[in-house]
Amino acid sequence: MSCMKPISLLGHERSITQIKYNREGDLLFSSAKDTSPTVWYSINGERLGTFDGHGGAVWCIDVNWDSTKVLTGAADSLCKLWDTQTGKELANFENGSAVRTCGFSFSGHDVMYSTDKTMGRSCEVLFFDTRDQSQLENNSPYMKITAPDSKVTSATWSNLDKELISGHDNGALCLWDLKTGSMVEEIMEHTKGVNDIQLNKTGQLFVTACKDSTSKLFNATTLEHLKTYKTDRPVNSAAISPLYDHEAMDVTTTSSRIGKFETKFFHMIFEEEFARFKGHFGPINSVAFHPDGKSCSTGGEDGFVKINYFDSQYFEFDFEV
Amino acid sequence: MDSPTLNSTSWADQVEEGELHALPPSKTTFDGSIKRVISYKRSEEDKLLKVVQTFKIEKRRASKTVAMRKAWKKFGAADSDGPGPNPATTTVNDEIFMNFVTNKEELNNQPEEDPLQKLKTTKMGMCRVCQGDHWTTKCPYKDTLENLRKELSAQEQGEAGAETPKAATEAGEAPEGPKPPSTGKYIPPAAREGGKRRGESMFTRKDEGATIRVTNLSEDTRESDLKDLFQPFGSIQRIFLAMDRNTQTSKGFAFITFFSRESAARAIQSVSGFGYDHLILNVEWAK
Numbered sequence: 001m002s003c004m005k006p007i008s009l010l011g012h013e014r015s016i017t018q019i020k021y022n023r024e025g026d027l028l029f030s031s032a033k034d035t036s037p038t039v040w041y042s043i044n045g046e047r048l049g050t051f052d053g054h055g056g057a058v059w060c061i062d063v064n065w066d067s068t069k070v071l072t073g074a075a076d077s078l079c080k081l082w083d084t085q086t087g088k089e090l091a092n093f094e095n096g097s098a099v100r101t102c103g104f105s106f107s108g109h110d111v112m113y114s115t116d117k118t119m120g121r122s123c124e125v126l127f128f129d130t131r132d133q134s135q136l137e138n139n140s141p142y143m144k145i146t147a148p149d150s151k152v153t154s155a156t157w158s159n160l161d162k163e164l165i166s167g168h169d170n171g172a173l174c175l176w177d178l179k180t181g182s183m184v185e186e187i188m189e190h191t192k193g194v195n196d197i198q199l200n201k202t203g204q205l206f207v208t209a210c211k212d213s214t215s216k217l218f219n220a221t222t223l224e225h226l227k228t229y230k231t232d233r234p235v236n237s238a239a240i241s242p243l244y245d246h247e248a249m250d251v252t253t254t255s256s257r258i259g260k261f262e263t264k265f266f267h268m269i270f271e272e273e274f275a276r277f278k279g280h281f282g283p284i285n286s287v288a289f290h291p292d293g294k295s296c297s298t299g300g301e302d303g304f305v306k307i308n309y310f311d312s313q314y315f316e317f318d319f320e321v
Numbered sequence: 322m323d324s325p326t327l328n329s330t331s332w333a334d335q336v337e338e339g340e341l342h343a344l345p346p347s348k349t350t351f352d353g354s355i356k357r358v359i360s361y362k363r364s365e366e367d368k369l370l371k372v373v374q375t376f377k378i379e380k381r382r383a384s385k386t387v388a389m390r391k392a393w394k395k396f397g398a399a400d401s402d403g404p405g406p407n408p409a410t411t412t413v414n415d416e417i418f419m420n421f422v423t424n425k426e427e428l429n430n431q432p433e434e435d436p437l438q439k440l441k442t443t444k445m446g447m448c449r450v451c452q453g454d455h456w457t458t459k460c461p462y463k464d465t466l467e468n469l470r471k472e473l474s475a476q477e478q479g480e481a482g483a484e485t486p487k488a489a490t491e492a493g494e495a496p497e498g499p500k501p502p503s504t505g506k507y508i509p510p511a512a513r514e515g516g517k518r519r520g521e522s523m524f525t526r527k528d529e530g531a532t533i534r535v536t537n538l539s540e541d542t543r544e545s546d547l548k549d550l551f552q553p554f555g556s557i558q559r560i561f562l563a564m565d566r567n568t569q570t571s572k573g574f575a576f577i578t579f580f581s582r583e584s585a586a587r588a589i590q591s592v593s594g595f596g597y598d599h600l601i602l603n604v605e606w607a608k
Contacts, residue, residue: 003416003545011398011410026387036398041391043381045411050397067390087396277419306414317421 002313006279007045009305011038016299018060018286022067025291027084029070030305033057037072039084042290042297045307051082053089060101064108069130071111073099079113081130091136093128096121101154105161106203112164114152123147125155125166127178143181147174154197156206158220165220167194167208175223189216189225195235196286201242209238217268229266229273237286240268243293263287263298274317279306344369354378356405374408416545449505531558531579532607533589538562539598542571550592551577555584576607 012032019030021042028042036050037058056076063070069090070082075098081091095115102113110129117123126141135142150168158165163184164176171190174183192211199206199220206220215238217227229238261283265275282301289296295309347360356376364370383391395402399410449457450466460466535547544562551557558580563572579585585606593604 002419002421003548004419005416006414008412008414009410010412024384024387026383026390038398040411044406046406047395047399047402047410048393049395049399052397066386085390085393273422275419275421277417279414279417308417310419313421314419 002311004277004308004311006306006308009038009040009045009047009307010303011040011047011050012036012303012305014057015282015301015303016285016305017058019288019297019299019305020061020063021288021290021297022063023065023291024067027063027067028288028297028305028307029061029063030299031058031061031072032299032303035074037061037070037082039070040305042295042307049087051080051087051089053080054078056098059099060103060113062103064104065106066108069104069108071102071104071113073102073113075099077115079111081111081136091130093126093136094139095126100152103155103157105157107161110161112155112157114147114155114166117147117151123151125152125164125176143178145176145181153193154195154208156197156199158199158203158206160203163221165197165206165223167197169193171210171212173208173218173223185223187223187225189218190214192234196237198237198239198288200240201291205240207238207240209235211235215266227268227271229271231264231273236284239287239289239296241289241293242291243289261300263296275314277308279308280304376405531582531585533577533579533585534574534605534607535577535592536574536603536605537600538571538573538575538602539600540570540573541598542575547575547577550597551579551588554579554588554591556580 009028009030012030012034014033016030016032019028021028026042027048028040029037030040031037035054035056035058036052037054038050039048040046041048051070051072054072054074054076055078056074058072058074060073061070062072063084067084070084071079072082073079077095077098079093079095079099079102080089081093082088083090093113097118098116099113100116102111104111109131110127112125112127114125115121115123123146125145125147127143127145128135128141130136132142134140145164147166147168150170150172152166153169154167156165157163158175162178164178166174166176167190168174171188171192171194173187173189173194175185176182177184190208190210190212194208194210196209197206204220205226206218208216208218210216211234213231213234215229215231215235216225217229217240218225261280262276262278263284264273266273279298280300280302284298284300286299287296295307297305297307299305344361344363347358350357350359354377356378358374358376360372360374362370362372399407447453448455448460450460450470451462453460457463542562544560547560547562548557551560556579557577559578560575561577562575564570565572577585577588579588589604589606592602595602595604
């Protein structure tokens, strides 16, 4: 047993929807169902600022690689681009329905976001180049992908901006070629909605979190299914530890069923759970590893973001076969 | 230091303010790398509360961009926050525990599944007639074989004298010494093999050897404190801290079980007489 003293960040009045570290890990970004996405210093939990301007629940947040810009998507059908340092709005993308997922490309120039399939509109993934002012001002994406009949619930850029991986509410995972905008592959490994997709440090693997109580590991270029991590409850979010890149890589899963709100650690290769901890009074909606792997953060339905620094026992822990 | 401002207001305002609002000014002191902020506030019952917040100031080396970002001006809702974490949004929680699922536990879990399989594979009972995998009463060869067996046993005992019932011969043998029971007859425990031995108590404590008792602990002691205190002497198997059921405070004693007796001995030697909080600890072997 090891004990940790988490730092609690209470800046949100409603449940957290997504949390994300920047590349160096010194900043932690959080979005919640209230209207102000927030940025924190991860080292001491100090609040740096809030990005005010949305009029609805903010579903997703992302930061580019040099931490100069932040992208948020919200239920008020707006996707906004912010300046990280000042919190000022740089661009505003208007849509017909709520924005569900968003992401910066690896280069940091392009942005992607997906919209919900509601109000008679189909689910679309839109791409903009932030260097081209005309695209930002005229709200004209350089590419638009229309998802067949399911809603995109999670997505990430992959393979050095050549591809996009999307997870859908019917459990499908799709790989899109971004040169042509066509679907390369579609697999049905999950049976229910895919809540989260996170790449590993090198971007070669990705892990999914699914409502069907499993989390699965895939090859990011071929969508080959590699490993399955089973729990007894829906998995809301999953992340891969950047620190143990060979044998002791961990997959963190969280779950939402009354009374069982835990973060679980699985051994990536042996698919076995080796540790777990509690810390929230409600379901945990999002987890993220610090890029140095020495701490992880969780964002919960209770509106708290908690930064957990692992203690020595976590690092000394040796998985015995 | 406040005198100029106080003089400028009328004495009536001064009294009112003094009664209702005025709180002692908050103080910030620096003690090396420790920053202490003492502030005052009023509780709902209008009692004066003193709030002491202690911060540790650390210097860390970071990359240029990270250091630059640390100096950014706060914005948005955090606009008015001073440097350092704002206690309204950032708090340190009570410690939470990360439970490791060790292999030991898995080994313990495995036998739970086994009994069912065992039942399937092991014999339900052995037939006394044909040694088969069924009860004697259900033996298909009961009629034929039992007669045969009786004849055979009768032949063996032929010299001893005629057809004495089996039970009688056994009764005759018994006084000579305890023999392993050959039939399903009940034999009282005292008469069984090794019956002279004392019965095993259910109160065996496996870890008795490495358990120490710590007394004279203060009320505020927690399990984690004990863990910190005794961890250096060896790995701890179990900590039992007696808690008061109503107040959730320590009752003043605890039992600590180590994995090895040596670490327990070391702990006794080093910690006994050790001043902890404001009390002197008493550590001895648990009885």
